[in-house]
Amino acid sequence: MTDTAPRRRSSRAWLYSPFIALALVAAAWTGFWFVVRGRVIDAVDTALTKEAGLGRSWDCTNRSVGGFPFRVELRCGALSLSSARWGEAVRVQTGPALAVGQIYMPNLVIAQITGPLQATLPEGRKLDLAWSRLEASLTHNAGDPERLSLVIADPNASLTAPGLTPETWRATSLEAHLRRNPTRPAADQAVDLAIAAKGSVLPALDALMGTTEPGDVDIQATLTQTQAFRIGLNPDALEAWRNAAGQIELTKLVSIKGPARIEATGQFLIDQTHRPAGQIQASLAGIRQIAGIPVGGIAAGLGGLLGGRLSAQLPGAAPGLTALPPVVLREGRVYLGPIRLPLQPLPALY
Numbered sequence: 001m002t003d004t005a006p007r008r009r010s011s012r013a014w015l016y017s018p019f020i021a022l023a024l025v026a027a028a029w030t031g032f033w034f035v036v037r038g039r040v041i042d043a044v045d046t047a048l049t050k051e052a053g054l055g056r057s058w059d060c061t062n063r064s065v066g067g068f069p070f071r072v073e074l075r076c077g078a079l080s081l082s083s084a085r086w087g088e089a090v091r092v093q094t095g096p097a098l099a100v101g102q103i104y105m106p107n108l109v110i111a112q113i114t115g116p117l118q119a120t121l122p123e124g125r126k127l128d129l130a131w132s133r134l135e136a137s138l139t140h141n142a143g144d145p146e147r148l149s150l151v152i153a154d155p156n157a158s159l160t161a162p163g164l165t166p167e168t169w170r171a172t173s174l175e176a177h178l179r180r181n182p183t184r185p186a187a188d189q190a191v192d193l194a195i196a197a198k199g200s201v202l203p204a205l206d207a208l209m210g211t212t213e214p215g216d217v218d219i220q221a222t223l224t225q226t227q228a229f230r231i232g233l234n235p236d237a238l239e240a241w242r243n244a245a246g247q248i249e250l251t252k253l254v255s256i257k258g259p260a261r262i263e264a265t266g267q268f269l270i271d272q273t274h275r276p277a278g279q280i281q282a283s284l285a286g287i288r289q290i291a292g293i294p295v296g297g298i299a300a301g302l303g304g305l306l307g308g309r310l311s312a313q314l315p316g317a318a319p320g321l322t323a324l325p326p327v328v329l330r331e332g333r334v335y336l337g338p339i340r341l342p343l344q345p346l347p348a349l350y
Contacts, residue, residue, distance in 0.1 A: 172199030215257030259286035
C-alpha cells in the first residue's frame with residue numbers, strides 16, 4: 001500500500017502538463033510581442049529623427065502602439081508633415097492614420113488614412129484632396145522599400161493659387177504601384193510605375209479635347225536614377241535627378257474618354273530651365289479637336305507643311321488609330337510636329 005500511492009499521485013501530475021506548456025508558450029509569445037513592439041517604436045523614432053535631419057517634421061498626434069497578440073498597430077489621431085527647408089513653408093495634414101504589420105509577415109506594412117488631406121504649398125498654393133477610402137501597402141527588405149501600392153476610392157482634388165482659376169480633378173478610383181525593376185542594370189536605379197484611374201474628370205483635359213465625358217487612364221512607365229529621391233520629392237532631389245540624367249520612360253499610356261481613345265509612348269526629363277521636356281508619340285481615334293483646333297485641320301495643315309507626307313496611318317500607329325506627329329515639350333512650350341499649340345507655357349517645377 002505504501003508503494004503504490006506515490007506512483008498514483010505522480011501519474012496525475014502529467015494531466016496538468018498541457019496547460020503548463022500552453023502557459024509557457026503564451027508567456028513566451030507575450031514577451032516576443034513586446035520585444036517586436038519595442039523594435040517598431042525604436043524604428044519609428046529613428047525614422048522621425050532622420051526625417052527631421054532632412055528638414056521634414058512629422059507629427060503623429062496621440063500616437064499609440066497595440067495589436068496584441070498577432071499584429072503590431074501604429075495609430076495616429078492625425079498625421080501631419082511640415083517643412084521649411086526650401087524657403088517657403090510646406091505643410092500637409094490628414095485625419096487619423098493606421099499602420100499594421102503582421103507578426104508572421106514582418107516585411108509587409110499595410111496603412112489606412114482617413115481624409116481629407118490639406119496641403120499648404122509654396123507661392124500661396126493650396127491643395128485639398130478628399131476620398132472615401134485610402135489604403136497603402138509597403139513591402140520592404142530590412143527597411144529598404146521593394147514595392148509600394150496605393151488604392152484610393154472616390155478621390156476628389158482641388159488646387160488653388162492666388163490670381164488663378166482653381167484646378168479640379170475627381171475620379172471613381174485611383175491605383176498606383178511602384179516596384180524595383182528586376183531586369184534593368186543596377187546602374188540605372190530603375191523603378192517601374194503603374195497608375196490606373198477610372199471615371200476621371202479633369203476640366204483642363206476636357207477643354208483640350210472638347211469633351212466632358214469621364215475617362216479611364218492606364219499608365220505604365222519606368223523611372224531611372226531614383227536614388228536622387230531618397231531625400232524626398234523636393235527641389236534638391238529634382239535637381240540631383242536632372243544632373244544624373246534621370247528620365248521617365250513612358251512605355252504605355254491608354255486614355256479612353258467617351259468615343260475618344262489615345263495611345264502613347266514617350267520620354268520625359270527636366271531641362272536646364274527646370275521645366276518638363278521630352279517627346280510623345282501618340283495615336284488617336286474619335287477626337288474631333290485638340291486645343292480648339294479640328295484634328296482634320298491639323299492633319300491637312302501638317303500634310304501641306306510636310307509636302308503631303310502625312311498619312312492617316314503613320315508607321316507605328318495601332319490598328320484603327322491615326323498616328324500624330326510627335327508631341328514635343330521644349331522650353332516650356334508644347335508642339336505638335338512643327339505647330340506650337342496655343343497653351344499656356346509650362347511652369348518651372350522648382
